[in-house]
Amino acid sequence: MIKIPGEKLIWMYKTMLKIRHFEDKIHRLFLEGNMPGTIHLYQGQEAVAAGVCANLERSDVITSTHRPHGHALAKGVAIKSLMAELFARSTGCCGGKGGSMHVGDPDVGMIPAIAIVGGGIPVATGIALAFKFQKSKRVAVSFFGDGACNEGSFHESLNMGAIWNLPVIYVCENNLYGASTSIRVAVKIRDLAERASSYGIPGVVVDGNEAISVYQATSKAVERARGGQGPTLIECKTYRRGGHSRSDACNYRDKEEEKMWLTRDPVVILRERLTKDGILTPEDSKQMEKEIEEELTQAIHFAENSPWPKPEEALEQVWA
Amino acid sequence: MRKLTIAEALREAIAEEMRRDEKVFCIGEDIGIEGGFGGAFTVTLGLSDEFGHERILDTPISELGTTGIAVGAALMGMRPIADLQYGDFIFLAMDQLINNATKLRYMSGGKLKVPMVMRIPVGASLRGAQHAQSVESYLVHAAGLKVVCPSTAYDAKGLLKTAVRDDNPVMVFEHKLLYGAKGRKEGMDARGEVPPEEYLIPFGVAKVVREGGDVTIVATLRMVYEAILAAEELKRASISVEIIDPRTLVPFDWETLFNSLKKTGRLVIVHEDNLTGGWGAEVAARVADEAIDLLDAPIKRVCSYDTPVPFSPPMENFWVPGRERIVKTVKELFSS
Incomplete structure (x- = not known):
């Protein structure tokens, strides 16, 4: 076990808290009709984004999915520009050309999120190939869900990442459902990480609601990747606290299963752990929440008062 | 001056660019294997001797993954040249091309760019329905891809x-029958003079292959050669044909086409791809929209039929547009 510095633990906690508050706020704004488009929220999976990204440098690059807000916040996309993108304004991180499913900011190492299931896995692998060519110590991380593991892109990419020993970490967030389809009817194996063995790379299963476990597994994987030893597949078992998308009441989920997972709130788990270890006091946590709420209020104000893109801007930025 | 085949010309282009810029690399199936083929059509043969197996990177048979990897590497400043062996295999790679290569720049609000090349062999060549399709039109339709169709060694x-x-x-379409063409079919010799000194050909500049005053034929790849044969025959019927090879379908040189139509007033578009929804339909629509006044006759298209590519030579020859159909179509324009 690697000893995690206190400041990292605090960073992870604060990041998770930020994601939780951000998503709760977005959900409300969305239901109130203040936000166009659709949303896929990340509550319940915060420990994955925070635990992974706590190991990354700004220059490392991630790819994300249709559920990208948590990854964006953890990788350092500015909260104002993220909010403005969700409000479809020209000040958004993609200038209004992305929206919820495509948020990202290459300046902080996040490619616009790729909302085709599995579509980011080859891209992350190619990014890692570039890093290898460039003899750089940077790594690529691909976040994807359990559903992506049944796409051909998963197989092709992990295989090529493996044969070329690329500096890439494949992070599967197994929230047990691909939209409404249970992982139990989608695969016959117990752990998706088992698939790593068919590519000759390490496959690790971690409790995705335990930020510290996610951090530990990622730390090892990043060290391997930076050391030229190739990729790792990390399966983080986790759970959505809400529906797949905006209008999903989750009628397909077993109520007992839901209850069990919802009591295992990753934010609470880390808070209790840090409090017990004397790294965090309840007052610290309250103070953080207060600061985050203020930051969110400012971000919403910024977004709502930002200009809409000009219609003709739709024609720009197709070609370099 | 020395003459090269298209395969040799492409190989020389790749080698020069790889020497010039270390960010350029090739990625694909069977491209650098020792004792192998240098890709399906010898274009990369021998390049791994000079550049090594890291920069002539052989992949497993994984078209989707390879294309996505090219996209990812390009995002980080590399300049991949990907080779999928047969145009028909592009359908395996479509998600990465259409959803990522054309959109990541746009979705990033202009912060990213994707400087990648795909080399895509096309054309019917007695290989049946799944190693024969001309797939240019699918990619012309995807906003964000440049589409290149060289018909000579010099252009290639x-x-x-x-x-x-x-x-x-950039999608570079190469016709399988033109790679090493030395009279494999009548009139088809794509070998040509290629100067040893460096040159570049800008996109969006069509070539007037043959000047004429009565009818304009627009054709690419192998169809350029069929058009030349047809023009010879039509000359004997006192019909003077101007042949335009656009060389790049995206961007398209409308100016050269419209200037030709000012002279001829008649347009025949020839492509090996299916008729329906082919790039010829777009050319016809644009001309009808923006230059109908230049025309003295209906726009005609000579294309393959809307069926799979047949295998048996009599059927394949019937299916691929050739001299006879072009001649017949042109003559119809003058019969009324």
Whole structure:
């Protein structure tokens, strides 16, 4: 076990808290009709984004999915520009050309999120190939869900990442459902990480609601990747606290299963752990929440008062 | 001056660009294997001797993954040249091309670019329905891809070099029967003079292959050669044919086409791809929309039929547009 510095633990906690508050706020704004488009929220999976990204440098690059807000916040996309993108304004991180499913900011190492299931896995692998060519110590991380593991892109990419020993970490967030389809009817194996063995790379299963476990597994994987030893597949078992998308009441989920997972709130788990270890006091946590709420209020104000893109801007930025 | 085949010209273009810029690399199936083929059509043969197996990177048979990897590497400043062996295999790679290569720049609000090249062999060549399709039109339709169709060795070299230096995804279509063409079919000799000194050919500049005053034929790849044969025959019937090879379908040189129509007033578009929804339909629509006044006759298209590519030679020859159909179509324009 690697000893995690206190400041990292605090960073992870604060990041998770930020994601939780951000998503709760977005959900409300969305239901109130203040936000166009659709949303896929990340509550319940915060420990994955925070635990992974706590190991990354700004220059490392991630790819994300249709559920990208948590990854964006953890990788350092500015909260104002993220909010403005969700409000479809020209000040958004993609200038209004992305929206919820495509948020990202290459300046902080996040490619616009790729909302085709599995579509980011080859891209992350190619990014890692570039890093290898460039003899750089940077790594690529691909976040994807359990559903992506049944796409051909998963197989092709992990295989090529493996044969070329690329500096890439494949992070599967197994929230047990691909939209409404249970992982139990989608695969016959117990752990998706088992698939790593068919590519000759390490496959690790971690409790995705335990930020510290996610951090530990990622730390090892990043060290391997930076050391030229190739990729790792990390399966983080986790759970959505809400529906797949905006209008999903989750009628397909077993109520007992839901209850069990919802009591295992990753934010609470880390808070209790840090409090017990004397790294965090309840007052610290309250103070953080207060600061985050203020930051969110400012971000919403910024977004709502930002200009809409000009219609003709739709024609720009197709070609370099 | 020395003559090269298209395969040789492409190989020389790749080698020059790889020497010039260490960010350029090739990725694909069977491209650098010792004792192998240098890709399906010898274009990369021998390049791994000079550049090594890291920069002539052989992949497993994984078209989707390879294309996505090219996209990812391009995002980080590399300049991949990907080779999928047969145009028909592009359908395996479509998600990465259409959803990522053309959109990541746009979705990033202009912060990213995807400077990648895909080399895509097309054309019916007695290989049946799944190694024969001409797939240019699918990619012409995808906003964000440049589409290049060289018909000569000179153009192949100059256009591929431009493609490698372009900051956008560029699809380079190569016709299988033209690679090493030395009279495999009548009139089809794509070998040509290629100067040893460096040159680039800009995109969006059509070539007037043959000047004439009565009818304009627009054709690419192998169809350029069929059009030349047809023009010879039509000359005997006192019909003077102007042949335009656009060389790049995206961007398209409308100016050269419209200037030709000012002279001829008649347009025949020839492509090996299916008729329906082919790039010829777009050319016809644009001309009808913007230059109908220049026309003295209906726009005609000579294309393959809307069926799979047949295998048996009599059927394949019937299916691929050739001299006879072009001649017949042109003559109809003058019969009324």
